[in-house]
Amino acid sequence: MCGRYTLAVEEEDLIQPFGIDDVQYEITPRYNIAPTQTVAGVRSDHGKRILQGFHWGLLPFWAKTKRMAYHTFNARAESIDSKPAFRSAFPEKRMAVLADxxxxxxxxxxxxxxYRFRVKSRDVFAFAGLYDDWKSPEGELFTSCTIITTKPNSLTKKVHDRMPVILGEEELNIWLDPGVSDKDLLQGLLRPYEAEDMCSYPVSRSVGNVRNEGEELIEKIALNSK
Structure with missing residues (x-):
């Protein structure tokens, strides 16, 4: 599962590393991002990569109300092509959620x-995600997303039995390429990230409260502290 993450960077830290052509979402450092909030994601559109905001919790186009989005912030890689909430978005509506x-x-x-988990080789990385557009009866357009999870690697399994799919640069290029539609190829990207390129450390239990924000949340603590 991935239910909380961070993106404590500035906009300029994302443009070059992810080849972003069009910025449609204002980036501010965030230390406690939670489901139902608006998150920074990248998708491809007519050959350009767009940085935009997505509601975290996928609302498929056929949903009757927004309430469904409370239960769809994660999608299991093993069932994205069979679960009704996700199979309409996979494989056509692929995006990436940016995190550090x-x-x-x-x-x-x-x-x-x-515990906070990071990637050693990159300051910012990408979670594999799906998105969809939903229109309310009043005509409001609502764009939302989900983060795809997979089985854990040897580091994350010490803490949890799932982990978000982290895409390397080559995998990200394939994932965001709208010309790729081979489901087997895309499913092959949804695997655990290399444990050797990750690290983790304990952080304050204050991160458990979604109202808490601030740089202190990502600081390493001693396990006998709060």
């Missing part, structure tokens, strides 16, 4: 202890 770290929780003693 994510949180997972484990039980340590009486408390749930959060």
């Amino acid at each position: 770290g994510f949180y997972e929780w484990t039980h340590e003693g009486e408390h749930k202890q959060p």
